[in-house]
Amino acid sequence: MAPLVGVVVFPGTNCEHDVVEALELLGARARLVWHAERDLGDIDAVVVPGGFAHGDALRPGAIARFAPVMGAVADMAAAGAPVLGICNGFQVLTEAHLLPGALQKNRGLSFVCRMTELEVVSERSVLTAGLQPGLRLAVPVNHFEGNYTAPPEVLDQLEAEGRVVLRYVANPNGSARDIAGICSPGGNVVGLMPHPERASSELLGSTDGLVLLGALLRSAGASLSPAGLSS
Template sequence: MSIGVVVFPGSNCDRDMHWATEGCLGMPTRRVWHEETDLGGLEAVVLPGGFSYGDYLRCGAIARFAPVLQSLVDFAAKGGRVLGICNGFQVLTELGLLPGALTRNRDLHFICEDAQLSVSSARTPWMSRYGAEGQLTLPIAHGEGRYQCTPDTLKRLQDDDSIALRYSSNPNGSVEDIAGLTNAQGNVLGLMPHPERACDPVTGGTDGRHLLEALLS
């Protein structure tokens, strides 16, 4: 069994993810081209950051029609673990696997910095190793990371305990400081911060390791 990292035209974090999972954590990993439809043999699938299809129309709007994502819907429905990071989170909302939308940052600027985060829910394997109210630091790099949803959707997320991560100091205006969330079943996680950039001690931090280890736990 291995991890699949989807590669779209415009992806720029697929190699970062491959290095984090296989190079740092020893997890067998293969890149999955966006035109593929066979996800057999994969235990988890990652949608990496970048600018899928150039982010034309809006972030993730074209990627959601990629052949591989039609297979991903079935994969997730059967309980397969799916992780969407940054642009991958945007794709998951466009695809309907997660609710809400990611929009332009509050101040309309691209933000590239370390973000202090708190674990809002540790009910799923993604966050369980950090513990409830755990603290971690992960890099962010986005121009459209402001999470928004309707009041009814927000209540449902709260009722389902699906808000996984919150910003300690909100950098982009996301409602309720949301930095990452899961579906009700807990097998799909989307987040704007980059855990794959916090796995190698050489780059200055390893707070992303526990989250990525959950891909095969």
């Protein structure tokens, strides 16, 4: 059966329907999960979509991190299931300490909303599994706080372990080492600032986001069966 993806909704999330549509386009099943839910049921993978959870009060993701659903998301992450944070979702995952580092305000204090070119750096994540390093993808960004930062030793470690999964070809926000997306040590928790769901149709200017979401779904399907896990 097609993998079932939970798409988390906080008050202020606004990309959940776009994510559901893109996932369904790829043949997955998707279910919206309200932030007050504690049990994710039979969900195979989680997406924390973009938006402005809790109005970005204090810092993006700072309040959302304490939502009841985040306990279940952390449990899934610990169990090795795919967990993807997009834009504000990436900010939530860093605040929840499921990914290292933080997203600071963009260089030049500018909101950026434009198509970016990404380069696959590492295939050891559920979002880039099976993709050729060096592959370039056109995926848009839309954020004010997407400037990835972490202590130098953390950046070194991410690079050494192949956990920088996507880089910007032309850095739009000042992000350290051109980082667009990173993953956890196990590769199953991934955060990125660009919006793959907004690159899911020629009408939107690119279908390259489906390449990433397709890899996520293959990973989710693989984690369903022990045979998939061992391969």
